[in-house]
Amino acid sequence: MWILSYQQLLDVEQFTASQQSTTLSQLMERAGRACFEVLLRNIQPGCRVHVFCGSGNNGGDGLVVARHLLENEVPCFVYLNADRTHCSDLFEEQLSLIQMDFPKFIMKWEDFTSEITNSCDILVDALLGAGCTGPLRSGLQEIIFLMNQSQGIKVSLDLPSGLSVDAHMSVEGIFKAEYTLVLGAWKRNLLHPEYAEYCGTLIFVPIGLEFPEGLRSIYGCTVDTESVRSIYRSRSNFSHKGDYGKSFLIGGSLSMCGALLLAVRASLRSGSGYTYAVGPDECRVVLQTAAPEAIFLDKDDFEADQVHQVFGIGPGMGTGAESLALLRHLLQNSCFPVVLDADALNLIGQNRELMELIPPMSILTPHPKEFDRLFGLHASSFARLDTALQIAKKNKIIVVVKGHRTQIVCPDGNIYYNLSGNAALAKAGSGDVLTGVITSLMAQNYDPIQAAVLGVWIHGRSAELVSLTKGIESVVASDIIEGLCLVYSELNAL
Ligand SMILES: NC(=O)C1=CN([C@@H]2O[C@H](COP(=O)(O)OP(=O)(O)OC[C@H]3O[C@@H](n4cnc5c(N)ncnc54)[C@H](OP(=O)(O)O)[C@@H]3O)[C@@H](O)[C@H]2O)[C@@H](O)CC1
Ligand SMILES: Nc1ncnc2c1ncn2[C@@H]1O[C@H](COP(=O)(O)OP(=O)(O)O)[C@@H](O)[C@H]1O
Ligand SMILES: [K+]
Incomplete structure (x- = not known):
């Protein structure tokens, strides 16, 4: 779904x-x-709503x-300017409707005193919603200050x-919704970490x-079940492993076999016909024991002609000279993204000339620290997004800026905000x-943008599903891999 500007919201309202x-x-x-209806489903009988x-x-x-x-006899008080x-x-028009039937429940903001703040169950x-412009004025600071003091549950309509x-703004004095x-x-500002503590849990209300057909937005769009359904391809019963490609995961080192193993196991659970683990000999036993379905290749025996494959490279690889040489060789020779x-990513950060060798439509998956190591320090998630957009366009690559609302930034300027996870x-x-999932999808011939969007969504959805039984704190990366089975079951049922 497109993320709209204020003017676009008004146009969509008229169009609808x-x-x-x-x-x-x-x-x-x-x-x-x-x-x-959302409120009614969630409030306890007798709750007082302000x-x-x-x-x-x-x-x-x-x-x-x-x-x-009020029509449903929920105790409710309305405060107006x-x-x-x-x-x-x-x-x-709405005021005249409510005044007609319930005049005694209508009050002025000034009537909301600190004594009342203590007796609110829900606020x-x-x-103010989408029409907010500039810093708070017209006495709103005072009323919001009092509302923020209340112990009641705080719910905002549309935006806090x-x-x-979409404008960058000071958060001073704004309502702190739960x-x-x-x-x-x-709306874009709901999806960035800078404002998260003011928005609380987001509940989308259709x-x-x-x-309108042809509508576009400079802010991009969200990835939801509908977009995922349009990308996902189910398998034919007549298919065989040769139809689903080979995914090569490259990485691992003596102290970090586990990182490569996680990527390999994620790839195995994500559908590619073959998964290869390419690492140093020290990782052989671990890999072959913990992921017997994968084929192990010693990175020193890795043949030059094997560059005709789909690679995911980096997990646990280390940043030594050998890793640098292998990465340079792959970037120079790879026929695919x-x-x-x-x-x-760390190696590219240290050797900036490698940026220019990255094959078009390749996918970079930095977390914010890796991002800043690569492209310099950024003061905000918005600044990071601007840089990602420039790099994606200039180098014709896809930048997956990881975080709670991971953004997939594409060479055509589109931005996808993931909502799962x-x-x-x-x-x-x-x-x-995540690297294992995306590489496996690329091996299955999903185009790189689709692989990134679908992969990020699947990864987040897996976390949501496994958290239901394991509890958020207890989930480990291996559980996310096991959870992929649940996500694919869901996708198959769509
Ligand atoms: N779009 C849709 O599809 C649908 C939209 N819907 C709803 O409409 C909402 C948008 O309504 P909206 O356009 O009337 O704007 P809104 O947020 O009420 O604010 C305007 C008022 O605030 C004032 N004001 C502004 N900034 C201020 C400030 N900093 N400090 C103080 N005051 C400030 C401004 O005053 P003025 O600038 O004129 O002085 C004006 O009086 C949207 O969020 C959603 O809830 C749904 O009903 C149906 C579908
Ligand atoms: N709070 C969160 N909500 C949603 N996704 C998250 C959250 N924290 C981390 N993630 C996701 O988890 C992954 C973490 O990646 P990364 O930091 O590279 O991990 P590591 O390098 O340790 O494997 C990313 O895909 C990121 O989007
Ligand atoms: K509001």
Whole structure:
């Protein structure tokens, strides 16, 4: 799904209304109703809900939520700005509806005192949404300050108030949500770590928006089940191992056989017809014992003509002279795009001329530290993304900027934000697994962008599924490999 600018959100809203022969007012009703349903499913009987409304359409959504809560006899109080000189028409319309039936529940922001903050069970923040421009004004700082003091559960509609859709901004004074109900379309600032602590858990609430054909966004798009379904190819029963390619994982060293092993085992579980482990002789016994399905090749016996294969290189490889020579040889001679991770990236960071040897459409998978080692220190995830975009375009490569919302940055300028995955992956070895998955998909002839997008999504989804039974803290990289079976079962059932 495209990640939209504010203007695009307004256009999509209009487009949806005209396509569905509906009105913007009905769209607001739909949005508010959908949020009410999420709330109702999650609140305990008797909970007191306080809804804080601004004067724009975000406030209008808040009024719809409040009206439905009151109609369902959930104790609810609505707070509004006393100054109503700048209200949107849709807000006015919603206000007259709720005032008609529930006038005694409507209050002014000033009525929300510190005594009341202590008695709130749930606070719904509908002060500002996508229309937020610049630093907080119009008395919003004071009310948000009080709201942030409350012990109640804090839920924002669409965005935490004070956070813009896409502009860089100071986070001073903005609402600190524990949950954000994202209405109908993703907004870029919700997906970056800088604002994560203000957005809390993101819950996407579909409201049936329709996107015009040909719509594009400079911010890119999200990877979700639908996009994955369009990439994934199921297997024919008449197929054989020769149909699914050979994946070569290169790495390992005396103290880090495990990194190569993880990549190899991940490749074995990701579908390539053959998986080869290429490492130093010291890794032979470990590899052959722990991954008997893989074929071990001593890196010293690795033939020059074997460059006609799909390689994932780097996990546990070390950055010594031999590794550098092997990497240089592969980059110079490889006929296909390669997957570069870990020490391969560190070697390129130390020997910048190697950048120019990387075959087109190769995939680099740096975590933020590796990224900065390669391309210099960056002050923010936004700055990193800008650099990734420039490099991807200039060198015609794919940069997978790893993190909670991993971004897959492509030579055509498109950016894919992955939405799967959780903190179970915040453990050494997770990246090696990703390298194995992506290399295996490339060996199966997925084009490199598809392999990167699908691989990153599968990897994250595996973490989500195994965490259900193992608990986030206990999951180790080997569990992520085992979890691939669950993900492929899901994909086969789609
Ligand atoms: N798009 C869709 O598909 C759908 C969108 N929907 C909903 O619409 C929401 C967007 O509504 P929106 O456009 O009315 O903007 P909104 O966030 O209410 O803010 C505007 C008001 O805030 C004010 N204001 C601005 N910045 C400020 C600041 N820093 N500090 C203080 N005040 C500030 C601004 O004042 P002004 O700039 O005029 O002085 C104006 O009064 C969206 O988030 C979603 O909830 C759904 O209903 C249906 C589908
Ligand atoms: N909190 C998180 N949420 C989602 N994914 C995460 C999180 N932390 C780490 N990951 C993912 O786990 C992997 C870690 O890679 P990396 O740091 O290279 O691990 P290693 O080098 O130890 O194998 C990346 O794919 C990253 O996106
Ligand atoms: K809000």
